[in-house]
Amino acid sequence: MRLAHDYGRVRVTPRLLGHILPFLLAVLLAPPALADEQAKAAQRLKALQTEITRVQERLESARGKQGKLERELRRIEGEIGRGSRELRDIDAQLARTQARLDGLRATRRDQLDALAEQRDLLARQVRAAYAGGRQAQIKLLLNQEDPAAVGRVLAYYEFLQTARLERIDAVESTLTDLRRTEAEIDQQTQALEAARKTQQQRQDALLAGKQERGEVLAKLRAEILSSDQRLTSLREDEEQLKALLAKLARVLEDIPNDGVMRPFTTLKGRLPWPADGQIKARFGEERGHTGASLRWQGVLITAPEGRQVRAxxxxxxxxxxxxxxFGLLVIVDHGDGYMSLYGYNQSLYASVGDWVEPGQVIGAAGRSGGHDTAGVYFEIRHQGKPVNPAQWCSQSVAAQTN
Structure with missing residues (x-):
């Protein structure tokens, strides 16, 4: 006896199931182990991030007054970043609450219209009953000689009475719904007012934080007077980034991908830029007035503070x-030794260990790291070495040179 099942156009036989079953079992049994391995890897990445923070703190302590100011800048810009993220969440909450409130008000309008209609119909029924006079049903019955007509009259009056009761029930039900809607409108209005108050507090705190940042930044720049000091500082920043990428590479070697990641090399020339704006500094150009010894390892895209930065x-x-x-920095691993870096962010919307999709918002353009120009600093690296982003990102999407 041959068994087969049709699922759409595919005819599944026991023989076919025998080939498919081992594969299905492998798929079903693999995810828990993969998830466990990925969770452990995320913990290792977080531990590494904590280690990097401690290293930065030791370096800041070793740099004396300059290091103290850098530590203060890191604290302030971190607070600004968290405040911006909270403000973004509050804005989203405000939008959801406002939409809910608009929906409730529309429901209330519909309920009031329905109530008016139901009251009008009930009033008509009451007037019709009154016009018939008292005991109209008995009078009509006494005037009927045909027994069949008597039955029809009784059925008619029973129908009228039922319809009248249904109208009364409908009015009462609509009134109950209306009272419930009114209560929810009051509740959502209060929530909206509270969210707006919190929003204003966060905006005030952000403004104060930015003013404090400006004061610390002025003191920090007073400590770095010569171009030689500036060059030394930039070189130290680059070496620190190299050390971080090397450590990340060692941790990422043991991290399995999620099975969705496409080979990064297949995307060359077709990737989007991380933010809309103007390219102020290009890969390989001289950085500042440091001479040929120090050049841009990525591109600087100018953009208004708060503009979305996407993976x-x-x-x-x-x-x-x-x-x-680099300020608030996000580094995304794309596999096969490729990473993308997004610096100068005002706020970060992604955390260590998160899987991100193409185009997912991971930050907001800013000037963190002590920079004057708002935007995003963007790099692509392979095996720790910088590559030209213009060769990877689509020219049709690239911002125009300033």
């Missing part, structure tokens, strides 16, 4: 924290 491709967040020279 260029699928990957896993390997680092999301403040780093001297």
């Amino acid at each position: 260029i491709s699928h990957g896993r967040v390997a680092f999301a924290d403040w780093m001297r020279g």
